Amino acid sequence: MMPDDLRRFKAEIFHGLAHPTRIAIVELLRDGELPAGSVVARLQLEQANASQHLAVLRNCQIVTSQKKANQVFYSLRDPVLIEVLDILKRYFFTQLTQTMSLIEEIKTEEAQNLE
Amino acid sequence: MMPDDLRRFKAEIFHGLAHPTRIAIVELLRDGELPAGSVVARLQLEQANASQHLAVLRNCQIVTSQKKANQVFYSLRDPVLIEVLDILKRYFFTQLTQTMSLIEEIKTEEAQNLE
DNA sequence: TTACTATATTCGCAATTACGAATATAATGA
DNA sequence: TCATTATATTCGTAATTGCGAATATAGTAA
Incomplete structure (x- = not known):
């Protein structure tokens, strides 16, 4: 096994998640299996677009699909x-906090420069 | 703050990591700050390509850069x-193990079908 | 000042992505 | 069998991505 295989695998997963709509789909599936139609309805997507995004998620092994009658159910693999999404949520709020601190600092400096 | 801001943030980070070369760069920076030239040499990249990948990582706030004399040093933000990369490493090996088990199963079934 | 080192950016090219519309395919019901 | 529902795939289009080559920009040394 080459280190590059692992990197390629990771890159594939990251690519699958590199779109807000696909993140929203994964978040939706967090609570369990859903039919494609529900994904369309709950995220208010065009059917074709949802299907394309679901295909991306299928192809990079993030979700699994199971046909039942005329419905296709999706779930997280x-x-x-x-866990990864939750870590990034933390990261986002850290960055947000730091950005806000920086803004406050700049404001303070500018106020002082006016004195 | 809209939920979509968080998703867009996450998607941006995932996009930054959605290429094996960029993952390799991040892994390299795990151990600390490095000049761009070292990234080029250690990963054996074309200079321009490395620079482009570093620009992607800079633009999505994964790395920070600091100019010192005629060198630019990069570090992880x-x-x-x-942690995210390590989680995916686990995931990769889980999937690999499951795939190998499946292959074994199929082999066993085929051997039985020959009896 | 010119030459060299370091690295960012642009260029040209081909491939890929994402969207909505259109179409194809599969399953169910009347 | 035809009509309807469900969903995947293709199409057309514009935008984006990734590569190496070429070029631009910045800093240092001679």
Whole structure:
């Protein structure tokens, strides 16, 4: 096994998640299996667009699909990705906090420069 | 703050990581700051290509850069992303193990079908 | 000042992505 | 069998991506 295989795998997963709509789909599936139609309705997507995004998620092994009658049910292949999303949520709020602190600092400096 | 802001943020980070070369760069920076030239040499990249990948990482706030004389040093903005990479490593090996088990199963079934 | 080193940016090219509309395919119901 | 529902795939289009080559920009040394 080459280190590059692992990197390629990771890059594939990251690519699958590199779109807000696909993140929203994964978040939706966090609570369990859903039919494609529900994904369309709950995220208010064009059917074709949802289907394309679901295909991306299928192809990079983030979700699994199961046909039941005329419906296709989607679920997360592994809940570990939720952990990844939660880590990034933390990161986002850290960055946000730091940005706001920086803005406050700049404001303070400018106020002092006016004195 | 809209939920979509968070998703867009996440998608941006995932996009930054959605290429094996950029993952390799992040892994390299795990151990600390490096000049761009070292990234080029250690990963054996074309200079221009490395620079483009570094620009992507800069633009999505994964790395920070600092100019010192005629060199630019890069470092990870936050080590949390290493955690993300490590989680995906686990995931990869889980999937690999499951795939191998499946192959074994299929082999066993085929051997039985020959009896 | 010119030459060299370091690295960012642009260029040209081909491939890929994302969207909505259109179409194809599969399953169910009347 | 035809009509309807469900959803995947293709199409057309514009935008984006990734590569190496070429070029631009910045800093240092001679």
